[in-house]
Amino acid sequence: MTKKNIHEVAKLAGVSIATVSRAFNNSKFIKDDTKTRILKIAEEIDYKPSPLARGLSTNMTDTIGVIIPDISGEFFTDIIHGIDEEAHRWNKFIIVASSHGQRNDVETLIDFMSSGRVDGVVMMAPHIHKEVPEIIAKSKRPVVLINSLNEIDEAVSISIDNFQGTTANIEHLLEHGYKKLGMIKGPGDNCDAEERYLGFTKTLEKHGIEINPNWIVEGDFSTKSGYYGFMRLMTLTEKPEAIFAANDMMALGVYEGAKVLKLKIPDDIAVTGFDDIYLSRLLSPRLTTVHAPIEELGSKAVKYLLKLIYGEVNPYEAYHEKLSTGLIIGGSCGCNVPSSSPVF
Amino acid sequence: MTKKNIHEVAKLAGVSIATVSRAFNNSKFIKDDTKTRILKIAEEIDYKPSPLARGLSTNMTDTIGVIIPDISGEFFTDIIHGIDEEAHRWNKFIIVASSHGQRNDVETLIDFMSSGRVDGVVMMAPHIHKEVPEIIAKSKRPVVLINSLNEIDEAVSISIDNFQGTTANIEHLLEHGYKKLGMIKGPGDNCDAEERYLGFTKTLEKHGIEINPNWIVEGDFSTKSGYYGFMRLMTLTEKPEAIFAANDMMALGVYEGAKVLKLKIPDDIAVTGFDDIYLSRLLSPRLTTVHAPIEELGSKAVKYLLKLIYGEVNPYEAYHEKLSTGLIIGGSCGCNVPSSSPVF
DNA sequence: TCGATTTTGTCTCTCATAAAACAAAGCCTT
DNA sequence: AAGGCTTTGTTTTATGAGAGACAAAATCGA
Numbered sequence: 001m002t003k004k005n006i007h008e009v010a011k012l013a014g015v016s017i018a019t020v021s022r023a024f025n026n027s028k029f030i031k032d033d034t035k036t037r038i039l040k041i042a043e044e045i046d047y048k049p050s051p052l053a054r055g056l057s058t059n060m061t062d063t064i065g066v067i068i069p070d071i072s073g074e075f076f077t078d079i080i081h082g083i084d085e086e087a088h089r090w091n092k093f094i095i096v097a098s099s100h101g102q103r104n105d106v107e108t109l110i111d112f113m114s115s116g117r118v119d120g121v122v123m124m125a126p127h128i129h130k131e132v133p134e135i136i137a138k139s140k141r142p143v144v145l146i147n148s149l150n151e152i153d154e155a156v157s158i159s160i161d162n163f164q165g166t167t168a169n170i171e172h173l174l175e176h177g178y179k180k181l182g183m184i185k186g187p188g189d190n191c192d193a194e195e196r197y198l199g200f201t202k203t204l205e206k207h208g209i210e211i212n213p214n215w216i217v218e219g220d221f222s223t224k225s226g227y228y229g230f231m232r233l234m235t236l237t238e239k240p241e242a243i244f245a246a247n248d249m250m251a252l253g254v255y256e257g258a259k260v261l262k263l264k265i266p267d268d269i270a271v272t273g274f275d276d277i278y279l280s281r282l283l284s285p286r287l288t289t290v291h292a293p294i295e296e297l298g299s300k301a302v303k304y305l306l307k308l309i310y311g312e313v314n315p316y317e318a319y320h321e322k323l324s325t326g327l328i329i330g331g332s333c334g335c336n337v338p339s340s341s342p343v344f
Numbered sequence: 345m346t347k348k349n350i351h352e353v354a355k356l357a358g359v360s361i362a363t364v365s366r367a368f369n370n371s372k373f374i375k376d377d378t379k380t381r382i383l384k385i386a387e388e389i390d391y392k393p394s395p396l397a398r399g400l401s402t403n404m405t406d407t408i409g410v411i412i413p414d415i416s417g418e419f420f421t422d423i424i425h426g427i428d429e430e431a432h433r434w435n436k437f438i439i440v441a442s443s444h445g446q447r448n449d450v451e452t453l454i455d456f457m458s459s460g461r462v463d464g465v466v467m468m469a470p471h472i473h474k475e476v477p478e479i480i481a482k483s484k485r486p487v488v489l490i491n492s493l494n495e496i497d498e499a500v501s502i503s504i505d506n507f508q509g510t511t512a513n514i515e516h517l518l519e520h521g522y523k524k525l526g527m528i529k530g531p532g533d534n535c536d537a538e539e540r541y542l543g544f545t546k547t548l549e550k551h552g553i554e555i556n557p558n559w560i561v562e563g564d565f566s567t568k569s570g571y572y573g574f575m576r577l578m579t580l581t582e583k584p585e586a587i588f589a590a591n592d593m594m595a596l597g598v599y600e601g602a603k604v605l606k607l608k609i610p611d612d613i614a615v616t617g618f619d620d621i622y623l624s625r626l627l628s629p630r631l632t633t634v635h636a637p638i639e640e641l642g643s644k645a646v647k648y649l650l651k652l653i654y655g656e657v658n659p660y661e662a663y664h665e666k667l668s669t670g671l672i673i674g675g676s677c678g679c680n681v682p683s684s685s686p687v688f
Numbered sequence: 689t690c691g692a693t694t695t696t697g698t699c700t701c702t703c704a705t706a707a708a709a710c711a712a713a714g715c716c717t718t
Numbered sequence: 719a720a721g722g723c724t725t726t727g728t729t730t731t732a733t734g735a736g737a738g739a740c741a742a743a744a745t746c747g748a
Contacts, residue, residue, distance in 0.1 A: 007734090015696075018699095018736095018737090030694095034696085051459050052400045053733070053736085071425050080415055080440075084415050093439050223687070256687055257686065260686055282623065342604055362728075400705075400733045401707080691746105692747085695743080697743085701736105713727085718720095
């Protein structure tokens with residue numbers, strides 16, 4: 001079989017390679033007839049322009065880079081899912097790089113940028129790097145950040161409205177009449193963790209509730225750290241009545257801890273979380289948490305990235321979008337909700 | 345800033361582009377001195393050979409394609425995770441395409457194959473397609489299948505040993521003395537489902553236990569279908585004593601159903617699953633299930649794919665590997681296991 | 689049928705690199 | 719200093735396509 005390149009198609013169609021190229025590139029200088037004829041012949045011999053060659057020539061690859069701290073866990077999975085769906089809608093491929101601990105997000109970003117492998121990057125770098133804005137500024141490719149950095153920057157970012165979600169969460173606890181609120185924070189260098197913590201303190205301040213520093217412990221968003229954080233809180237002589245875990249995984253750790261200590265949720269201790277992962281629905285009582293539109297986060301990021309790529313928006317203009325959240329009422333806060341309906 | 349290409353480096357190093365190329369391509373015809381000098385200069389101006397151009401020239405892209413039916417759900421996530429880890433170990437990128445229902449796996453495969461975007465493909469296509477072997481045979485790129493097809497084929501595949509796992513699972517139920525076993529199958533056109541069903545029937549036959557067709561219902565691996573499958577079984581006048589759900593998600597559906605019907609697991613009805621997803625650990629009692637080494641599946645697939653890519657193994661030789669599984673004993677089968685230890 | 693307008697072909701350049709053939713140094717050994 | 723080996727340069731070809739300039743047809747309207 002002869003190799004399938006543009007010349008082959010040209011020969012078969014009895015036209016020049018220029019015409020074939022025109023057929024494949026939405027040129028106005030070609031008759032509809034010939035265009036469809038050429039495309040049909042290309043289809044027959046199963047010819048498609050080589051993405052590599054095309055990329056070299058046009059500087060476009062139809063590929064979006066995705067940089068994410070980890071690839072496992074429901075949160076990250078959902079993001080990738082959202083990105084993938086949206087990318088597919090626009091016939092883009094996605095190339096995924098998880099930094100996974102050892103690797104450095106920033107390095108991966110630079111790699112992607114300089115490689116010419118991608119037209120743009122969606123990056124989730126919740127760790128606070130100061131180098132990121134520089135790299136983005138220097139790069140010729142657009143970058144959309146997800147749940148990263150705080151407002152003060154020149155980049156493009158789309159995030160969950162952590163502050164609003166936390167406020168709703170805490171105010172709900174206050175409505176229950178709890179006055180002694182504890183929190184299991186996320187890791188200190190994490191943006192989401194930071195904002196959720198801020199939401200917690202500001203809301204309490206707003207309602208004139210005193211914040212007891214002993215009731216605030218730091219976890220790392222893992223179930224394990226939630227468990228140990230809870231255990232630490234429970235050794236205090238004066239214990240909080242309700243605990244806000246900065247994410248659902250840590251709230252799960254609280255459940256595990258309560259099971260071990262034979263404490264009943266919410267009677268002995270109330271708990272709320274953040275994220276609304278699938279798991280939270282299975283806990284008994286169902287976890288009261290904040291629904292974060294995670295897939296939407298991914299899809300919005302891709303949408304805006306494509307606008308940047310196609311020059312529909314000014315790349316030098318900062319853009320920030322915060323996706324609003326909603327409170328999901330379970331039984332863990334003290335509300336009385338029927339728990340026997342099946343979960344799908 | 346001048347553009348960073350091979351010429352630029354050559355000029356700065358005072359050598360020809362041929363020498364620069366030699367420096368970057370492990371040529372023997374270059375002095376170590378000059379090589380390191382060139383690489384250092386390249387590093388300084390932050391030059392890296394363009395993957396696109398290199399790909400055009402060498403027909404290698406350092407990228408592995410991953411085709412997977414869906415990108416969400418713990419099972420798929422773990423596979424991607426395993427693939428990603430291994431790929432990163434070898435400095436390969438991965439480009440992910442989920443067929444996600446609408447899309448046709450096979451089409452995506454063809455696309456990848458002909459695009460020159462990838463050096464090879466890891467594909468999970470649990471739906472039984474007869475076209476797949478043809479496409480693989482025609483293609484110039486190697487393909488490793490994951491959990492796909494049955495043994496009778498010429499492809500390369502790596503799979504979970506569904507049969508062995510199921511056998512262990514069912515025999516454990518038999519040891520408990522259950523004689524009336526029911527099963528919630530997976531979808532009919534799915535390889536894993538098929539093999540697990542076969543494991544169920546063969547094991548019962550081997551032990552001379554009669555199979556009651558009424559106790560076998562079909563689900564689609566979703567929690568919901570497990571729920572409804574369970575409900576159907578529970579409407580029978582003669583009910584099974586134990587139910588083997590073909591995956592953990594459907595077993596979860598059984599738990600939900602039992603909750604609604606106020607049946608106690610395992611006293612009123614025993615349940616086992618397959619996969620050992622994280623969730624199964626949180627159920628109470630913990631689900632008895634079969635641990636499938638899912639991440640290993642991904643990493644083994646990549647390892648073998650790389651061997652194929654680098655010609656270390658004969659691409660025309662069929663290769664099949666089955667990864668063995670292990671039974672995880674929870675309380676759902678009737679075993680008495682302490683449940684109060686926390687889960688991480 | 690003329691002129692205008694489409695539509696196509698030709699040709700060259702460009703993208704960034706690899707690889708091979710061959711020539712020309714440079715260096716070492718004897 | 720000659721022969722041989724190592725290293726480097728030069729040049730060409732190839733990869734597969736896009737894009738622009740320009741010329742040559744083909745088609746259309748009047």
